[in-house]
Amino acid sequence: MADVMVMKEIEDTALRLDVDLSTLDLDSIRLPPGETCGIVSDDEEVYQEDNLEFESGFGNIIVVDNLPVVPKEKFEKLEGVVRKIYSQIGVIKEDGLWMPVDPETDKTLGYCFIEYNTPQEAELAKEKTHGYKLDRAHIFCVSMFDDFDKFMKVPNEWAPPETKPYAPGENLQHWLTDAKARDQFVIRAGSDTEVLWNDARHLKPDPVYKRAFWTESFVQWSPLGTYLATVHRQGAAVWGGSSSFNRLMRYAHPQVKLIDFSPGEKYLVTYSSHEPSNPRDANRVVINIFDVRTGKVMRDFKGSADDFAVGGAGGVTGVSWPVFKWSGGRDDKYFARMGKNVLSVYETETFSLVDKKSLKVENIMDFCWSPTDPIIALFVPEMGGGNQPARVSLIQIPSKEELRQKNLFSVSDCKIYWQSNGDYLAVNVERYTKTKKSTYTGFELFRIKERDIPIEVLELENKNDKIIAFAWEPKGHRFAVIHGDNPKPDVSIYSMRTGQNSRVSKLTTLKGKQANALFWSPAGRYIVLAGLKGFNGQLEFYNVDELETMATAEHFMATDIEWDPTGRYVATAVTSVHEMENGFNIWSFNGKHLYRILKDHFFQFLWRPRPPSFLSPEKEEEIAKNLKKYSKKYEAEDQDVSLLLSEQEREKRRMLKEDWDKWVNEWKRIHEEESLHRQKLRDGEASDEEEEYEAKDIEVEEVIDVKEEVLHIEYGQE
Amino acid sequence: MRPILMKGHERPLTFLKYNRDGDLLFSCAKDHNPTVWFADNGERLGTYRGHNGAVWCCDVSRDSGRLITGSADQTAKLWNVQTGQQLFTFNFDSPARSVDFSVGDKLAVITTDPFMELPSAIHVKRIAKDPSEQTGESVLLIKGPQGRINRALWGPLNRTIISAGEDAVIRIWDSETGKLLKESDKESGHKKTVTSLVKSADGSHFLTGSLDKSARLWDTRTLTLIKTYVTERPVNAVAMSPLLDHVVLGGGQDASAVTTTDHRAGKFEAKFYDKILQEEIGGVKGHFGPINALAFNPDGKSFSSGGEDGYVRLHHFDSDYFNIKI
8 A cells, every 4th residue: 555655656746747757767766875865775674684694704713712832842742632622523624723833932822723614513613612621721712713803893991881861662561451351362364464352242353453474484472462473584573562563672593493482571582493514413403592672692502403302311302392491470580491311490690500500300201390389390201111110209499309209100101280370280190001001091189289299199980091181270270181082082070179178079071072172261160172173173162160061162173272361252263274264263251153254374363361460369359259240331331332233233234225226226227228129139029028927837738648448348257 | 945956967067057937957067968957846858969078058048949058079059959959060179168148049159268379269159040041150259368268148238248267357348349348356356267157137237256265246237346245165156046135156165175074174055145235144055066057947936056076956945935034
């Protein structure tokens, strides 16, 4: 649209100045250098991006400083040592090692240059040997040759940094102040990315912002909904603002593949993996941790993909994202990652290891932070052919103290599920039967907030049932399990506290459900049992308080389901994994279908998260108690809207009918006028009775065949 | 509404046409034999044998005396409806895609596909009263645009020819001079191949169906877009009820893209829309392949659909249908 406007203006101006635009080759016009005529180039971004990747020819040379200063006779020995160290890392070029000698003293100068075949090798050598201790007095200091320019430019005098005047920023949480308390969501379909309000009252989405080619791979909300992150080839960017979406910050990270926010959205972790120069090597992985607001890199991690591959000695290949898991709560204090036999926990004050060392855990398989507290639950599988039992332990950070531990025998697999408040922890344990031929399942349930963290064991009634899905009620004490064998598994719901005795007990089992996924409402109480993929999108909306089904529905071929952050609406979507049916449906919490939008090449549907409520639990309880008082106002509003809607609908229909009648009358008139001509065309046959059609039933008797036959009747037998 | 299943074709259906009285139904299919049926009970009356390729289209004269068919064997043929006798063969250098008799049945418009170096073309032929005087000479030849023309029909009083096809543009030509009079707007028009085009009973407006998953209603004289009906599947066939303000869209996922998991996935439904409000009223399921052809009985009390599955389904409406209120 903007282009059209501009073109129009140009044409008008050309007309005024009497210039024939068509004879003009616009591309031939050159502005004098440095003069823009007030036209801002839209290539600006391209230039900036280009500057990031500055190629100079010495990328494969490193400088090793802090070498011993040796006289001539020891020169060869030192050279041999250095060569030995550095040729382990990569191929040093012929004559690639040069150790300068002071011509006056004939002694070395304590540094040398090493030229590798590739910059990658040089980089690797720098990482691996920087800080290498040759002996106590000689700790290598390795730099890239290209960096020397940078080092030289550091001014000798310290200049105090300029303080910029405070500029008030936009209110990034403006969307929360919507008068109608609606929620936003982002969708990505085709090349367009669009943010919309869910205007459920009017049964349609209300557009907020739309942009084509906003992202090159995907978009993601930050955990509290403040930012929308887009991912590009050059890096990631975050967007937000009060009225529309402005770019707030960019994070340069070439070829970034995956991103992850810390739960308090202070930090952004970006991940990329690059094809190695040598095909036998593993991919090179680069992970950056940015400060979201300043855009500064707080810490980067580089290494081969193997270093970041998760899993114990067993060796699960590939990197499972997120590599770094953040501790719970909103203070973003700790993050951790699993290595081979170690668990590395970092803290964000200095971005270094807690206590400067990793936690040694032989064979660690999996770990998980509590969503609220600095507690890690980790799982170690069986070792030594069953002599050493598998175990699940809870570890407090930063003390690294083991709070609780449970040994488990003949375990084949283990999955850890935290309840969202960090009150409970469920460990789904799959054990081998005695014959080791099959497995059966049980749960170990930890009550974290109680004294000594008691553990309860829960076994399903039919121990051989496979567990298809497990989900805790958010902020609640219940959990749901889909178990059994396909095609129609059972769904059971358990409670961690029933009546007086705080023991786990079953609330109900729903038999033979077409479900393979569970989606609790973020507010608890309601759950959607969904049959995705193989079950063609069966949905059951279930009220757990009343233990009754509210509604069953179907969104044919649905692949994704997401509750809105308030628990009022559910979105079901068919994404482009299917060729057909792409689009999404919005349902009310109790399974009423509200509206449906179809979009081809539908990739993503994401509700904008909301930060937790500022209301105290007491206040919330009070509201729940006096709900009637509060709801009156909203019910009246709803009534008004629905009246207005039906009024509008009626009006619209009336308009359409009127328009149509106008068309038809016009046509009839012309048709009449032309009837004579038509008659002529038909050789005078009165032709226009075609509109008044009359069907008559006429019975026709047709003589098909006449045949004479003589019947012999015999008499005289009586 | 229990449909009558008419099994007679061995290949996918391509076209359906009722005669003016609504007692006969003509069907064309990719097998070589156009067939005529009793429109009331679906009984087969006979076939017209002589084509040597898929038959794409047919039209029947007002007095139900003549049938014209266009075929992929590069001919269009005139038949005696009653006897099945071949009266005349128009030979072309490429497949004949669409045929239509003019008002008065003295002219016929025939479109041919682009083939080898040949572009698509619209031919106007004079139809002689006496078949022995019939010639193959063209009254008018219009060189068509890029891509196939899927349907061409006569405009009011035979003064114009309306064509639509692969380039998604609807064109109105002068039937005397062959001059292009109007083109549909790229912005508001179809985005993909137009597969079907059908006129209202009085010829004042027409409906087009397209692979862009929509059908559009246009004014025949001004080529103004009046209505748009949006569906979930490519539209292969459209029909308009002569009795009520209903339109029917038929189609479904392309046969090659149909999943093998669930018959519901293809959506091989004939969908009814309110012509004025553009809202969906209902659907008629049954075919297990895309619907390629739809036709309304001129009395508006029954309609038939022909599918990629080779069946013609004849539906007589229940009385409820005539009382639908939305």
